[in-house]
Amino acid sequence: MESANACWADTLAVFDLETTGIDVDTCRIVTAHVGVIGIDGEALERREWLVDPGVEIPTAASLIHGVSTERARAEGAAAPTAVAEIIAALTGAAARGLPIVAYNAAYDLTVLAREAERYGLPGLPGPDAVIDPLVIDKAVDRYRRGKRTLSATAEHYGVRLDDAHDAGADAVAAGRVAQAIARAHPQLAAVAVGELHARQIDWCRDQAESYQSWRRRNGEPEFTTSGAWPVR
Template sequence: MGWHLGRLAAFDTETTGTDPHQARIVEAYLGQVGGGEDPLDIPPLLVNPGIEIPDEAAKIHGFTTEHVREHGMAAEQAIPRIATAVAATWKNGIPIIGHNARYDLTVLDAELVRHGEPPLIEWAGGSYGPVIDTFVISKYLDKWRRKVSAEQGAHVLKTCAAVFGIPWNDADAHGARYDALIAARVAWRMGTIAHLPRNQRPRIQAGRGDDRHLFDALAVPLSDLFASQRKWAAEQATSYQEWLRSPKAGDKQDAAAVISGAWPVEPAPTQQTLQEAS
């Protein structure tokens, strides 16, 4: 039986910013689907991060500082609860599914340390459990996919949903529950395609040759897929770093750019790393 037919744990967070080492969690969702069992659809956890929520972030997920102060659980209580749920999921052998899961797991790791708790690796028993990151897999399957528009990237969740035939509703997007479940559906679809005979698979790279053999790398045990994603994430980071350092980056060019290839959790930048990057 392929991993896509087993139990899958959909995970996502909404936060205060884009830097996973500085952002605070505002909402988190971890539900379970598939595996021949009823869905485990626990309501998202609303969190009071203890800081002001920037207007730019509030415009995306809709949660204001005033709202979370009135209705959210204090971060020092909420963060361990989220970590407990993630660790229990891995203990039961269930993969965490997320789109750019490295961001969400890194935010959780940073929040744990910020609140005086052990890092996520300790909650996980010394090693991270299986993770299926639809962002990393999408970039592996279609490295040269073009942006949909100036506002919609080539590998954002909305684009991936369209590529893999998953319905999308803009009105519901950017909530932790919605985004997590869409990512789980995209992962299921990726796995379904991978377990088809090669000649029955759809072509994902529109107009750029036959890419169907790439799905072979997904039709493997979870442990192998987990290891492959580590490799792909590192390769993708190296490629992006090289691009940023080159004239091809245009206005974004940065000769000293450093992009971490760590996955599924990015360690906090150390003073030595910062000095090397400067």
């Protein structure tokens, strides 16, 4: 029986991808991490993938995550196999009742969904218990100045991130940021994870609409952006 004080942030699955680019419809997975962190942010489980994406990795992407086309081809798993394993790992974590944390989840989960479609694989069921520290942080601290990158947000919440753009480091840091937000906002920690998931759908839509309006007012009258979450 769960403690009356238990909350969604106590034990979390953490997920991150590094890819070939930024377009969710065309980019491919290069590295991935699925792990579990405990109540103090300690890494309890971790699984990582290096993937041969089947396409050239642009130099700009390699400079970010450090994986070249040559290394991916020589050492990486076949993309269909890796994608199936990543989906299985996330499905298993969800089946254990663990929320899945991903920073800017709509990017990672959409890329994963597109990869599944590309290789004719079953996608990740749901998902219906996702925690996105980017969306939540924007909702609870809307007017804070500065960037909302993972590095900047981790620094704001006092979370150490030494190796940004390493899938494992980013995934664990995102989970720890989610836990820090829960500590800073006890009213959110008390919300059931399903309800928090539903709130994030609304928050992300509202945030996208606000950003779209701002861009249109500032010289881009035809700018559009998607507020769909957690998969576009």
